[in-house]
Amino acid sequence: MEHKNPEFVFLGMHGNWSNILMLAVTTLIVFLIAYIATRNMKLKPTGMQNFMEWIMDFVKGIIKSNFDWQTGGRFHILGITLIMFIAVANVLGLPFSISYDGVLWWKSPTADPTVTMTLAVMILLLTHYYGIKMKGLKEYGKDFLKPLPFLLPLKIIEEFANTLTLGLRLYGNIYAGEVLLGLLAGLATSSAFGFVGAIIPAMAWQGFSLFIGGIQAFIFVMLTMVYMSHKVSTDH
C-alpha cells in the first residue's frame, strides 16, 4: 500500500517521473484516438468519426449553455481537448496500477494534486486573460465591485476558491477511486478467501470509477466554461 513516488531533482526543481510518464501516455492515447478518428472523414460520417463528432457536439452543448456561440466558439478546441484529456487521464489508473520496487509508476495522472491544480490554475488564468482581453481592463476590474462594492473581498476569495475546488475536486475523486481500488487489490492478493471477497467489489468499483472519470471530466469542462462566461460575458 505504501507507494513512493519516483521523484527526482533537476536544476534545483523537483519532479515526479510517474506523473510525467502518465501525462505522456495520456497525451499519446488522446492524440491517437483523435488522430485515427479523423482519418478519411466523410460528409456522411461513419464509425469513429461519429464518436468524435458526438464529443464535439457535446462540448458545444456545454459551451452553448453558458455563452452565445459567437463568444464561446473560440473555447471549443480548449473544451474538447480538456474533456478528452481528463477523461482518458481519469480512466488510465483503473485497469491496473504498476509499482516496481515499492515505487508507483502507473496510475492516473489526475490522481496527483500537482497535475490537477496545474490544470485548474491554467484554466483560471485563462479566464482572467480572456476577461481582460474581451472586456478591457476597466470593465474587468469593475466586475470585482459587482453586485455591491463591499463584496470585493469575497470576490477575491472566490477566485482562489474556484481554483482550489476545480483542481481538488478532480484530484479527490480520482485519488479516492485509486485508493479504494488499491485497497481492494491488496485484499485480493492477500489470500484466496480475500480474492473471492474482493473480486466483486473491485469490478463494481472499477465500473463506478469509469463513470466518475467521465463525470469529473464533464464537470471540469462545465466549470471551466462557467468561470469563463462569468469573466467574459457582460451581463453578469
Added chain:
Amino acid sequence: MSFDYLILGAGGAGLNIWDIIATLFFFLLLMALLKKVAWGPLMGIMTQREELIASEIEAAENSRQESQRLLEEQRDLLKEARTEALAIVENAKKQGEASREDIITTARTEAARLKESAIREIDTEKERAIAAVRQEVVSLSVLAASKVLEKEVSEEDNRTLIEATIAKAGEVN
C-alpha cells in the same frame, strides 16, 4: 500503516515544478497538435456538412417552387389550348355553315342562269326555224309560181295550185 501519503504534498519534496511544467507542456502540445490534425479538419467537415445541408434545403425549396411554377404554367397552357381548340372548332363550324350557304346560293344562281340561257337559246332557235320556214315558203311559192307560169296549165289547175300553195303556206304560218 502510515497515511502520510494521503496528505497533500506528502513526501516533503515541496512543489513539483517539473510536474507543473510537464502538465502544461503535454496539455498545450496536445491541444496544438489536435487543433492542427484533428479538430480543425473535423470542424471543417462539420461546417461543410452544415453548408451542404443548408444548400440542399435551399435547392429543394427552389426546385419545389420551380415545379410549382411549371405546373401552374402547364395548367394555364392546357386551359389556353382547350379554349383555343374550342374556338377553332367553333370557327370551322361557322365557316362550314357560311361556305355551304355560299355554295348553295352560287349553285342556285348558276342554275337560274343556265335555265335562262337555255330558254333564250330555245327562243332564238325557234325564231330561226320560223325564219327558215318562211324563207322556204317564199321560195316554194316562187317555185310554184314559176312552175305555174311555165306549165301554162288550165285556169282551174292554176287556181287549185295557188290555193293549195297558199293553204300550205297558211298552215305553215
